Structures are given as structure tokens and as C-alpha cells.
Amino acid sequence: MEQQQAVFGCQDHFVRMLEKAFSVLIGLRESKVEVKGEDISGVSNAVSVIQSLQQIYDQGEGDRINEDMIYRLIDEATEGSLEETVEAMESIVTLTNRGAPIKCKTPGQKNYIRAMKENTITICIGPAGTGKTYLAVAQAAEELKRGDIDRIIMSRPAIEAGEERLGFLPGDLSQKVDPYLRPLNDALYDIFGAEKAEKLRERGTIEIAPLAYMRGRTLNRAKVLIDESQNASIYTIKMALTRLGEGSKMVLTGDVTQIDLPHKTDSGLEKCAAIVGPIEGISVIHLNNRDVVRNKIVKDIVKAFEKAEAEKKVSQVPDYQRRKKRQG
Known part of the structure; x- marks a missing residue:
């Protein structure tokens, strides 16, 4: 029964x-x-x-x-x-703090995990809901548990407030950037539990920093996760990639349909993928609507926008302000 x-x-x-x-x-x-x-x-x-x-x-x-x-x-x-x-769906990435397995849910996700295991740098481009960020954190956590790395460094461009304006936010550097890294933190809490995750942060085993603060550093035996990479310029991404030291790996994730930069052409993620993709030890993974693992309606939304983009209809839809002006 x-x-x-x-x-x-x-x-x-x-x-x-x-x-x-x-x-x-x-x-x-x-x-x-x-x-x-x-x-x-x-x-x-x-x-x-x-x-x-x-x-x-x-x-x-x-x-x-x-x-x-x-x-x-x-x-x-x-x-x-x-x-x-x-x-x-049988591929286990790691276990949560309660012992439940975190598994891949699509062939695309399985390929993504394989790429992170086999390559020094993995660039993952895909729409919302495909598990880009969560799986990157899960794989990094597993490598930390196994002792393959000494620390996890999580970063992203703080584009909403502007890198230069982080000082206006309350708290220390970690607290300033926390709102931008909430998806990464949520995944950490799932895997380590909130208490252990905070202790790892206090010890520096898990480090959170804005992307702009990477300049001048050499990162050894670390897994570096750069989320929302579509909001970084090609020059900023180049700076981040060249921080890698001995025994380190890096994962860049991003959704090129959600670029928040003033000029979308300033986004460096796809440009970077095209430039460094052919290099041995670097893998570029593209996820799509078939890899969306959130509510079914999210997949339908992604499909609808992909179809509209392909038919070049999105640019023809008047924005709210234009409609309001016409109505006035």
C-alpha cells in the first residue's frame, strides 16, 4: 500500500x-x-x-x-x-548535515559535477533554477570534507549596491556582502548546518568576500566559487581567474539572461568562456530549461522567455513607463 x-x-x-x-x-x-x-x-x-x-x-x-x-x-x-x-539521479554529490544525499537530477547536472571534479576551472552558464550555485557549493563542501582543499572562498560582484558603495552598508566586510551571497549561504547551511557553517566561517575555512577584494591575492588549496559572474566585466573575471594558486580550483556560475550591469555588453562571462574554453583543464558547461529543477512553472517561464528571445519579441514589448506615458 x-x-x-x-x-x-x-x-x-x-x-x-x-x-x-x-x-x-x-x-x-x-x-x-x-x-x-x-x-x-x-x-x-x-x-x-x-x-x-x-x-x-x-x-x-x-x-x-x-x-x-x-x-x-x-x-x-x-x-x-x-x-x-x-x-x-543516482549520482550522489555529498550529504546534508542530516545525512540526506544531495543528488543530481538531470544529465546536465551530472555533466556539471563531472566537470568540476575533472577540471581546474569550470564555467557554468544557465538559467535560473538549474542548480548552478547549489551544486557548486555541494561539490566544494565534499572536497573540503575529504581534505582535498583547505578552504572554500565564495564571492560575487555586488552589483546591486555597486562595489565602491559597500562601505555604506552596516557591519564588517562579511556582513556587508552577506545579502549578496545569500544563495551560497543557504546551500552551506543545508550541507553543514547553520552552527557548523558559522564556525567554519569564524575559523576562515569558509571565506566570503566581494569580487573586487580578490585583487592582489594568491589562493592556494582553495575552492573558489564566483556566483552571478554575468555581472562582472571581462577584466574583473580575468583578475579572478589569475588568483588561482597551488592545489586550487575555481567555479564561475552565471545566467546571461539576468545581466544587471548598466550596459549588458559589459558582461564578460560569455566572452571569457569563448576565450579560455579551449584551454586544457577548463570546462564550459551550458545548462538549459531541461535542467531546471524548481517548480514546473519555472521551467515553463524559462521556455517562454527563450522562445520570445529566439523570435526577437522581447525587445518589441513596451516597458511599463512607456505604456503609462501613452495612457496619460
């Missing part, structure tokens, strides 16, 4: 989702699942998703099965990459 509820959902909610997605009818007869439909591909896809859910349950992870996972598996079955996705 417990297994059936985990795989089929409360009151067979997941079954109805599969029936609607693949135009099939699903029933349980004598402990066997029966799938009927006029389209053989729809039937095949529905069976594949049910088998994948059974596999996930048998691995002791029935609690991970939820509505968002069903949507993701439906999409992957339709795209013909369900088996690859389920295999990716």
Missing part, C-alpha cells in the same frame, strides 16, 4: 498526470499495472515512467517522488532521454 501510494500518488494523483500527458488509461489489476491507449508511443512512455518511479522507490527514495519529479520524468520520456535522466 505504501509503495503504491508513493509511485501512484495520493488518491492516484500521479496516475492521472500520466494519463493526461500520454493519452492513456492506467489501472491496477491483481497487483499488476495495466496501461492502455491508442498511441503505442504514449503507452510505451507511460510504462517507462512507471518503471522509473518503481526503480526510484526500490532505491529507498520514495519520499523524493513528487509532482515536480513526475513532470520532469514526463518531459524526459517525451524527449527520449528518460533512462539517462534516471541514471543521473
Whole structure:
């Protein structure tokens, strides 16, 4: 009964989702699942998703099965990459402070983790919700636990307030930059727990600094994470990359659709990826809407904007101020 509820959902909610997605009818007869439909591909896809859910349950992870996972598996079955996705979902990155495994959820995320393990510098470009930041912190935490590195250094351009205006914010340097690094901190708290994470920060094992403060330093045996890199110029990124010392690695993450610089052409992330991508020991990973692992609607939003961008419609939509002026 417990297994059936985990795989089929409360009151067979997941079954109805599969029936609607693949135009099939699903029933349980004598402990066997029966799938009927006029389209053989729809039937095949529905069976594949049910088998994948059974596999996930048998691995002791029935609690991970939820509505968002069903949507993701439906999409992957339709795209013909369900088996690859389920295999990716078995990859454990590290454990949370409560012992729960942090796993990849898409083939793209699995490739991202592999790139961080195998390369000195990894540049990850992708839309919101693809796990760029969280997985970078998780991988860094695992390397710290194993003793591969001595410290984690987290940074990002504090573009909202302007690097030169950090002094107007209250508190010491760490407190000034904390609001900008909240996503990184949230991931740290998940993995180490809030108390241990704060102790690691106090000891300097985890360091937080604005990107501008990297100049002149040499970083040895460290994992350097630079978040929101799309808001840094090519010159600032070059400065950061050349800080790497012995036994260190670096991960730059960014979403080129969310550039907050006054002039979007000042963003150096894609330019940097094109320049250094061919160098051995540097990997450039591109995630897309298929790697979005937040609420399904986030994936739909990303898809809609990607479609609008491709059709060059975004620039044709008048902004709020222009509409307001016309109405006046």
C-alpha cells in the first residue's frame, strides 16, 4: 500500500498526470499495472515512467517522488532521454548535515559535477533554477570534507549596491556582502548546518568576500566559487581567474539572461568562456530549461522567455513607463 501510494500518488494523483500527458488509461489489476491507449508511443512512455518511479522507490527514495519529479520524468520520456535522466539521479554529490544525499537530477547536472571534479576551472552558464550555485557549493563542501582543499572562498560582484558603495552598508566586510551571497549561504547551511557553517566561517575555512577584494591575492588549496559572474566585466573575471594558486580550483556560475550591469555588453562571462574554453583543464558547461529543477512553472517561464528571445519579441514589448506615458 505504501509503495503504491508513493509511485501512484495520493488518491492516484500521479496516475492521472500520466494519463493526461500520454493519452492513456492506467489501472491496477491483481497487483499488476495495466496501461492502455491508442498511441503505442504514449503507452510505451507511460510504462517507462512507471518503471522509473518503481526503480526510484526500490532505491529507498520514495519520499523524493513528487509532482515536480513526475513532470520532469514526463518531459524526459517525451524527449527520449528518460533512462539517462534516471541514471543521473543516482549520482550522489555529498550529504546534508542530516545525512540526506544531495543528488543530481538531470544529465546536465551530472555533466556539471563531472566537470568540476575533472577540471581546474569550470564555467557554468544557465538559467535560473538549474542548480548552478547549489551544486557548486555541494561539490566544494565534499572536497573540503575529504581534505582535498583547505578552504572554500565564495564571492560575487555586488552589483546591486555597486562595489565602491559597500562601505555604506552596516557591519564588517562579511556582513556587508552577506545579502549578496545569500544563495551560497543557504546551500552551506543545508550541507553543514547553520552552527557548523558559522564556525567554519569564524575559523576562515569558509571565506566570503566581494569580487573586487580578490585583487592582489594568491589562493592556494582553495575552492573558489564566483556566483552571478554575468555581472562582472571581462577584466574583473580575468583578475579572478589569475588568483588561482597551488592545489586550487575555481567555479564561475552565471545566467546571461539576468545581466544587471548598466550596459549588458559589459558582461564578460560569455566572452571569457569563448576565450579560455579551449584551454586544457577548463570546462564550459551550458545548462538549459531541461535542467531546471524548481517548480514546473519555472521551467515553463524559462521556455517562454527563450522562445520570445529566439523570435526577437522581447525587445518589441513596451516597458511599463512607456505604456503609462501613452495612457496619460
